Amino acid sequence: MTSQVSSPAEPPAPGEQSKPGKEIRRLDRVIVRFAGDSGDGMQLTGDRFTSETASFGNDLSTLPNFPAEIRAPAGTLPGVSSFQVHFADHDILTPGDRPDVLVAMNPAALKANVADLPRGAEIIVNTDEFTKRAMAKVGYDTSPLEDGALEAYNVHPVPLTTMTVEALKDFGLSRKEAERSKNMFALGLLSWMYHRPTAGTERFLRTKFAKKPQLAEANITAFRAGWNFGETTEDFAVTYEVAPAQAAFPPGTYRNISGNLALAYGLVAASQQADLPLFLGSYPITPASDILHELSKHKNFGVRTFQAEDEIAGIGAALGAAFGGSLAVTTTSGPGVALKSETIGLAVSLELPLLIVDIQRGGPSTGLPTKTEQADLLQAMYGRNGEAPVPIVAPSTPGDCFDAALDAARIALTYRTPVFLLSDGYLANGSEPWRIPDIGELPDLRVQFATTPNHTDADGNQHFWPYLRDPQTLARPWALPGTPGLEHRIGGIEKHDGSGNISYDPANHDLMVRTRQAKVDGIKVPDIVVDDPTGDARTLVIGWGSTYGPITAAVRRTRQAGGEIAQAHLRHLNPFPANLGEALARYRNVIVPEMNLGQLAHLLRARYLVDAASHTQVTGLPFKAEQLAARLQEAVAQGLTKEAAHVR
Amino acid sequence: MSADALSLIPKADAKQSMKDFKSDQEVRWCPGCGDYAILAAVQGFLPELGLARENIVFISGIGCSSRFPYYMNTYGMHSIHGRAPAIATGLATTRRDLSVWVVTGDGDALSIGGNHLIHALRRNVNLKILLFNNRIYGLTKGQYSPTSEVGKITKSTPMGSLDAPFNPVSLALGAEASFVARTIDSDRKHLTEVLRQAAAHPGTALVEIYQNCNIFNDGAFDDLKDKNTALESLIRLEHGQPIRFGAEGAKGVVRDRATGDLCIVEVTEDNEADILVHDAHAASPTTAFALSRLADPQTLHHTPVGVLRSVRRPVYDNAMADQLDAAVEQKGKGDLAALLAGNDTWTVVG
Numbered sequence: 001m002t003s004q005v006s007s008p009a010e011p012p013a014p015g016e017q018s019k020p021g022k023e024i025r026r027l028d029r030v031i032v033r034f035a036g037d038s039g040d041g042m043q044l045t046g047d048r049f050t051s052e053t054a055s056f057g058n059d060l061s062t063l064p065n066f067p068a069e070i071r072a073p074a075g076t077l078p079g080v081s082s083f084q085v086h087f088a089d090h091d092i093l094t095p096g097d098r099p100d101v102l103v104a105m106n107p108a109a110l111k112a113n114v115a116d117l118p119r120g121a122e123i124i125v126n127t128d129e130f131t132k133r134a135m136a137k138v139g140y141d142t143s144p145l146e147d148g149a150l151e152a153y154n155v156h157p158v159p160l161t162t163m164t165v166e167a168l169k170d171f172g173l174s175r176k177e178a179e180r181s182k183n184m185f186a187l188g189l190l191s192w193m194y195h196r197p198t199a200g201t202e203r204f205l206r207t208k209f210a211k212k213p214q215l216a217e218a219n220i221t222a223f224r225a226g227w228n229f230g231e232t233t234e235d236f237a238v239t240y241e242v243a244p245a246q247a248a249f250p251p252g253t254y255r256n257i258s259g260n261l262a263l264a265y266g267l268v269a270a271s272q273q274a275d276l277p278l279f280l281g282s283y284p285i286t287p288a289s290d291i292l293h294e295l296s297k298h299k300n301f302g303v304r305t306f307q308a309e310d311e312i313a314g315i316g317a318a319l320g321a322a323f324g325g326s327l328a329v330t331t332t333s334g335p336g337v338a339l340k341s342e343t344i345g346l347a348v349s350l351e352l353p354l355l356i357v358d359i360q361r362g363g364p365s366t367g368l369p370t371k372t373e374q375a376d377l378l379q380a381m382y383g384r385n386g387e388a389p390v391p392i393v394a395p396s397t398p399g400d401c402f403d404a405a406l407d408a409a410r411i412a413l414t415y416r417t418p419v420f421l422l423s424d425g426y427l428a429n430g431s432e433p434w435r436i437p438d439i440g441e442l443p444d445l446r447v448q449f450a451t452t453p454n455h456t457d458a459d460g461n462q463h464f465w466p467y468l469r470d471p472q473t474l475a476r477p478w479a480l481p482g483t484p485g486l487e488h489r490i491g492g493i494e495k496h497d498g499s500g501n502i503s504y505d506p507a508n509h510d511l512m513v514r515t516r517q518a519k520v521d522g523i524k525v526p527d528i529v530v531d532d533p534t535g536d537a538r539t540l541v542i543g544w545g546s547t548y549g550p551i552t553a554a555v556r557r558t559r560q561a562g563g564e565i566a567q568a569h570l571r572h573l574n575p576f577p578a579n580l581g582e583a584l585a586r587y588r589n590v591i592v593p594e595m596n597l598g599q600l601a602h603l604l605r606a607r608y609l610v611d612a613a614s615h616t617q618v619t620g621l622p623f624k625a626e627q628l629a630a631r632l633q634e635a636v637a638q639g640l641t642k643e644a645a646h647v648r
Numbered sequence: 649m650s651a652d653a654l655s656l657i658p659k660a661d662a663k664q665s666m667k668d669f670k671s672d673q674e675v676r677w678c679p680g681c682g683d684y685a686i687l688a689a690v691q692g693f694l695p696e697l698g699l700a701r702e703n704i705v706f707i708s709g710i711g712c713s714s715r716f717p718y719y720m721n722t723y724g725m726h727s728i729h730g731r732a733p734a735i736a737t738g739l740a741t742t743r744r745d746l747s748v749w750v751v752t753g754d755g756d757a758l759s760i761g762g763n764h765l766i767h768a769l770r771r772n773v774n775l776k777i778l779l780f781n782n783r784i785y786g787l788t789k790g791q792y793s794p795t796s797e798v799g800k801i802t803k804s805t806p807m808g809s810l811d812a813p814f815n816p817v818s819l820a821l822g823a824e825a826s827f828v829a830r831t832i833d834s835d836r837k838h839l840t841e842v843l844r845q846a847a848a849h850p851g852t853a854l855v856e857i858y859q860n861c862n863i864f865n866d867g868a869f870d871d872l873k874d875k876n877t878a879l880e881s882l883i884r885l886e887h888g889q890p891i892r893f894g895a896e897g898a899k900g901v902v903r904d905r906a907t908g909d910l911c912i913v914e915v916t917e918d919n920e921a922d923i924l925v926h927d928a929h930a931a932s933p934t935t936a937f938a939l940s941r942l943a944d945p946q947t948l949h950h951t952p953v954g955v956l957r958s959v960r961r962p963v964y965d966n967a968m969a970d971q972l973d974a975a976v977e978q979k980g981k982g983d984l985a986a987l988l989a990g991n992d993t994w995t996v997v998g
Contacts (some may be wrong), residue, residue, distance in 0.1 A: 055994050119880060178711060249996040255989065265988055272984050299975035302981030304742060304968060309767035313734035316727075318766070320707070320738025324746070328738070346728050436993065439985050481723035481739070481746050482658075484702045489717050490673070492725025501673060502718065580845055 023238045024232075030242055031096035035113045037103030038072050038081040046083025048187055048204060052196040054256035054433055057244030060381040061549060063622065064429045068286065068369040069526060071446075075129075075137050080112040089249035089551075093549035093556075095430065097624040102192075103186050105160070107135045110144060111642035119152045122187065126182065129159035132301030156235050160185055167225035171218045171511050181222035190397035195241050198227070204496040250435065257400035257434040258286070259427035263296035263357065266405025268301050272328045273406070274413055274445035278303045279326035283310055283336065287425045288359040290333045311339035315356070318342060322352040323490075325449065325480040327409060329498045331357040334376045335366065341384050344418050346492045348388040348516065351467075351476045353419075354388075354410035355405075360424040362620045371620025372425035374545055375596035380420040380605065381574060386634040388542035389520040391415070394422040396548035399434035401427060404571065406443060413447050415523055418476040422573070424595075427620050429548045450477035450486055452456025455498070464488055464598035466500040525572040525581040530586075532566035533559070540587035541632055541637030542612075544570040544600050546622065547593055553625035554593075561629075563636040573600070581608045589639035589644065592616055593628060653774055656744045657703050664695035671721040677712060682833035682859035685933025686780065687719055687840045697747075697847055698921040703961055707736040709756040712787045713859070714781035716751040733768040734776065740774050741965040747847070750777040750980035751972035754795040755785050758814050762794075765854075766823035768952045771964040772851035779856045780833075784865035797946045802864075810908055820854045821933045825853045828936065829955040834858060834873050838884075838953065843957055851963045874953055883942065890923040891939075900924075901942070910938040912950060955985040 003284055032049065036042045043064055053060050063084040072079030086096035099286075100120045104110035106129035115125070130145055144150055145157055162334050164185040168178040186207075191198055202220050209216035230236050257265075271278035282292045284307070294306040304326070308314040315330040322328035332340065337358050347354045358375045362368025391411050395404035401423055412419040429555040453462035454477060464486040467476050479486040488500060496503035498510055530540065543551045548569050553568045566582060570576070584590055584604065592601040598614035605612050615631050669691040677683045694704065706723040708714035710729035719722030723746075727735050732750045736857065748845075757765045757779050768775060784802070785791040791804040795816065799808035814915040820828045825848040829929040851894065857870045871877045883893045883901070891901040892915060900915040900923035913919055936957040943951040967969035976982075 051992055055992055057994055057996070246996065251996050253989065253993050253995045255993045268982070268987065269984060272982075276743065277736065281738055298982060298987070299972045300979045304984075306738065306741065308734065309763055312731060313737070313764055313767065316731045317732030317738030317741070320725075320735035320740075321726075321742045322738075323735075324739045324743040326738075326742050342728050343731065364662075364888035393813075425884060436988050481705045481743065483705050484700065487702055487722055489673075489726065490719075491718070491724075492728055493726065512918075519808075547747070578655070 004094070023211035024241055025238055026241050026243070026294070027091060028084065029241070030101065030194065030240065031086045031099045032101045032103070032114075032194075033082055033084040033099035033113060034103045034186070035080055035109035036103075036183070037074055037108065038067055038069070038079050039074065040105045041080070042081045042083050042105070043179070045183045045187045045383060048201045049196065049254055050085050050431060051204070052191065052198065053085065053087045054201055054254070055200055056197055056590055057246065057332060058242055058250075059090065059092050059245040059248045059433060060085060060256070060431075061092055061095045062123040062431045064287050064371055064427070065621070066080055073135050076170050077108050077138055078113050078535035080108050082109070082113060087234060089243040089245050093553040094622065094625050096488055097626050101190070103134070103190065104356050105129060105142075105182070105186070107140055108138045109199055111138045111140065114150070117153060120154060122154045122156065124156045124158055124186070125313045126160035126186075127157045128159045138471070150642055155269055157230070158189070158235075159422040162221050162327075163225065163229060163503060163648040165298070167221055168218050169222070170367065173212060173218060178523055178614050180217070181219050182494070184219045184222040185226035188228075188499070189230045190226075191223075192227040192230035192234050193239055194237065195239060195424065197402070210405060219371045225614045226491040249433065252435040254433045254435055255389055255581065257399055257402075258429060258431040259395065259401040259423055260359070260429070261294060262399050262434065263401035263405050263421070263428075264291045264393070266357070266402040267291075267295065267329055268298055269402070270445055270590070271301065272304065273442050274327050274409065276325065276327040276446060276447070279318060279321035280329045280331060281308050281321070282307045282386070283308050283312040283314045285311070285333045286335075287361055287428045288331045288333050290428070291357065293358075296528055298513070301411075306459060311336040311358055313341060315343040315354075316342040317351070319347055319352060322347075322354050322483070323350075327355075328353070329355040329357060332472060333359050333361045333369075337376060337383065343387065344390060345384040345388045347418035348384070348390060349492050350490050351416045352478070353416055355408050355419055355421055357423065359428045362618070368620045370425065372546065372622060373595050373618060373620065374424055374547070375598065375599065375618070376389060376422060376424075377544070377573060377599040378602070379420055387517060389417050390574065391520055391523055392422055394419040394543060394545035394571055394573055395427060396569055396571065398432050399429050401439070406445070406471065409525055410443060410445055413445055415473055415519060418529065424547060426544050447478065449483070450479035451483060453485060462642075463499075465498045466490055467495055469499050469515070474515060474522060496585050521575050523575050525575060525577055526579040528568050528570065530566050530568045530583050531555075534564055537564040537566040537639070538631075538643045539564075539583065539589040539591065539592050539636045540566040540568060541593065541635070542568045542570065542584070542600075542604070543593050544573055545574070547595065550625050550628055554628035557625060557629035558632045558636060561633060563633050564637050565632055572629065573603070576607065582613070584608050584610045586638070588642040589613070589635055591632065593617075593623060593631070593636040595627060653848055654697065654747065657747050658700040658889065659698050660700050663699065663705065664698070666695060668701060669694050671719050673718045675719050678863050680862040681712070682782065682861070683713060683716070683780065683835065685833045685935065686857055686859060687716065687777070688963065689836050690778075691720070692842065693840045693843050696844070699747055699759075703745055704749070706749045706751055707732045708751040708841050709761055710784075710787070711969060712755040712861075713751055713753040714756060716724060720967065729741075730756050730759070731760065731764060733754070733764040733775065736775050737768055737771070737773045738990060741968055744774070744965055745967060748775050750775055752777060752779050753786075754783060754816070758789045758794040758819070766819070767942060769820055769823040769852050769989045772824075772826050772853060772961055773790060774966075776846050776849075776853045777855065779854060780859040780906040781816060781866050782857050782861035782865055783813075783983065786861045786864055790864035795831045807963050813945050815940055815943065815945060816854075816856045818937060821937045821957060825854050825957065826851045826959050826961050827955070828957045829853070829857060830847065830856040830858070830951070830953045832869060832872060832953060833857045842955060845958065849958060851854045869948065872948060874888045879979060881947075881949045883939075883950060883952040885926045885928070885939070885952050887926055887928040889926055890927050892923060901939070906972065910935070910942060912942065926986045928955045930957075933957055
């Protein structure tokens with residue numbers, strides 16, 4: 001379904017039109033957080049609210065946050081699952097720091113989230129769940145709804161469960177079954193409050209429950225009941241409008257997309273653009289599994305997905321497929337990368353194209369499987385035996401995962417090398433509006449396979465030398481099994497430059513190590529673009545990967561506060577853009593925010609002898625723009641001091 | 649499912665000979681190593697398949713045996729320790745026009761790579777796995793292996809090894825292998841016949857080859873090789889034939905009526921009719937497994953050789969190709985623009 005954003009928003013569908021008595025306030029942006037038990041369907045509720053918001057034409061950014069356990073004990077703090085969506089009438093960059101509205105489905109959800117709310121925030125609580133026992137379970141001795149603990153907020157007590165069950169009394173469902181639709185009641189209420197379109201959700205429910213039409217109707221009824229409750233109750237006197245973000249979007253057709261979906265689509269697109277079959281060898285791991293799930297749906301694109309017996313077999317099978325001429329991919333997260341390291345080293349030695357997709361999560365070890373982190377950069381850079389350079393590409397937003405996948409494929413195919421694609425949990429599960437690219441805009445990734453011998457010996461005999469390189473790219477020829485006359489053997493033992501035969505010759509090894517490094521160093525990547533509007537900034541903030549949104553938001557705040565700061569963001573971590581050293585040298589003060597303990601800063605300091613300062617956070621959550629802005633303002637002040645010292 | 653493992657593989661234009669399969673690389677195994685005999689048998693037998701040489705691939709792991717691909721004038725990959733079955737799986741599932749062979753050893757396949765071996769077998773990918781079993785670690789200079797007998801004195805076990813060995817044939821049968829055979833490096837005729845059957849098998853074929861390491865475990869299989877002792881120690885299996893061995897077939901294998909297990913008896917007129925007839929195609933692997941257990945794990949006395957099991961079941965790579973075809977049939981060939989657009993879009997006009 002396509003809606004036209006340039007025309008006025010479609011009128012609300014269910015119930016009547018808003019009563020003339022209710023006040024409508026216009027807002028430029030809102031942050032809503034849905035929170036409940038892991039079994040309460042908060043992710044689905046958030047997804048639906050997001051889809052409606054996207055189709056309404058707001059800019060948006062989301063932050064799903066859920067426990068690693070499938071069903072953590074009900075009503076406990078560790079079992080709380082939440083979904084935050086930030087939407088606006090203008091271009092926004094993050095899921096927002098502090099929710100304006102919290103929907104708390106139980107006492108645990110309230111307790112786990114209330115500290116994040118600013119004064120005056122609206123809290124919608126499901127009073128039915130605020131029983132003595134449920135409150136005691138999370139340490140509330142008295143009811144926060146009555147003891148004044150929530151005085152600073154605008155609390156709307158709503159018996160969500162009772163009203164849902166009441167609305168569904170004619171459906172002949174058990175109480176337990178009927179209660180399950182309370183998330184749809186909450187969605188209906190929020191949809192009313194923010195004038196969200198509803199047709200998409202009703203259509204979604206009919207499709208989701210196509211085989212159980214009664215459940216579809218029950219959920220739609222609960223959804224409408226929530227809407228109508230908002231419409232009629234005196235407790236909600238105000239509704240809010242957030243106009244479509246027309247100016248934020250260049251013309252085009254848009255959809256909402258998560259990072260993992262965009263990445264999966266990027267891989268399919270790369271396969272089509274390269275005219276090579278896509279092969280994914282993978283072992284399930286959070287938060288990467290959704291890419292395996294998504295690609296396994298697209299067999300009609302010639303996509304082969306192989307769920308291997310372990311991480312090692314996942315990449316092994318991918319490498320075998322690469323030898324045979326597939327666009328080969330393995331998807332994983334940090335612990336899986338550790339297991340794949342030896343095979344990545346083999347791929348470096350074989351010089352075959354291979355994509356290693358690492359959806360980073362909190363570490364070390366099992367760490368925080370469902371939370372985000374950027375702490376695999378040095379693992380990707382250095383985590384192998386011997387000198388084994390691997391190019392690294394990092395997407396910066398959910399939608400950018402699509403382009404980054406194509407870019408990683410370009411590098412792998414052009415230079416015959418494994419390539420790391422470093423996404424993370426925040427990008428993987430977060431979503432944003434995405435302009436659907438025109439197929440004609442996508443890069444041509446077609447490759448030339450070797451078809452004829454490339455070497456003539458002294459006796460005039462023709463041979464195929466698998467390690468005779470392209471002088472420009474230093475890539476070796478890709479000769480597929482099945483090509484007559486090019487039979488050759490490759491392996492992980494050092495091989496002779498050119499012929500590829502086993503060689504233990506010292507000088508040859510030195511040459512091969514340096515050549516493999518030179519090949520990666522010589523990969524063409526775009527120059528880094530520094531955003532420095534006045535040209536007078538003394539401080540540069542530089543980041544990589546998913547911190548793009550929070551850093552950019554913090555830079556805007558800093559500039560609004562009068563601070564002059566330049567910003568650059570790295571997509572290519574290996575090799576770095578050729579102009580990076582020169583760009584860094586232009587600034588007195590360089591600050592590097594990262595969701596690790598300073599891995600990029602470490603690389604920059606080592607490589608460019610730049611006194612880069614780290615600003616780090618490893619909470620499993622993205623940076624908050626406000627906090628980051630405060631740090632950037634400090635950095636700007638430092639930059640000016642350094643400048644003054646230098647001038648003196 | 650293809651009836652023949654080789655039907656999708658292009659044929660050679662001209663008659664081939666053994667030398668067509670010899671690469672220009674100097675063979676660097678120790679003089680006297682059993683690997684030479686296996687290499688010669690493979691190079692000698694491949695011409696009869698008549699396959700285009702460029703459509704044959706040998707993939708190996710790490711170990712003495714894993715140097716094998718370098719000596720074959722085919723496509724090849726010498727990979728990393730234990731991972732050859734995984735790598736070969738990726739190649740075979742994407743390229744059904746190739747004849748993919750895995751060369752591995754007892755350490756490579758059963759120790760570091762044990763997981764990949766059993767999963768390749770259960771999946772039934774179109775792979776031919778040659779497991780050179782010398783019951784020792786050769787390349788690392790003489791530590792005991794997962795097939796070494798208990799009490800093996802080696803550099804790493806000066807007081808004798810403690811752990812019980814794997815019987816690779818039993819293991820493969822337990823892992824749902826559709827083709828399992830055992831042969832011996834020095835018996836060129838038997839080795840060739842087993843290779844022939846393995847090559848023709850659709851799905852994964854595991855061939856265990858007893859291979860002498862004359863440096864670190866010399867004579868490990870002498871009892872099975874010496875004409876006199878072999879009569880008693882070796883049980884040659886032939887499909888459809890009664891299982892008899894010993895001088896003039898004096899001994900036979902019968903099923904114990906009480907336990908259902910197999911046991912060895914002196915053949916008499918009374919029990920001759922009870923001698924088990926070998927059925928490699930039996931749907932159940934139970935009897936093949938019982939046969940594999942006749943061998944004494946320490947001495948290898950009563951070791952069955954030949955094809956223990958050869959059954960047809962769906963081949964993974966064919967099934968995967970069928971799913972791709974079915975997906976195109978059901979949904980049409982993938983349309984990238986439609987995929988990217990999805991179902992919920994909105995348009996911003998300038």
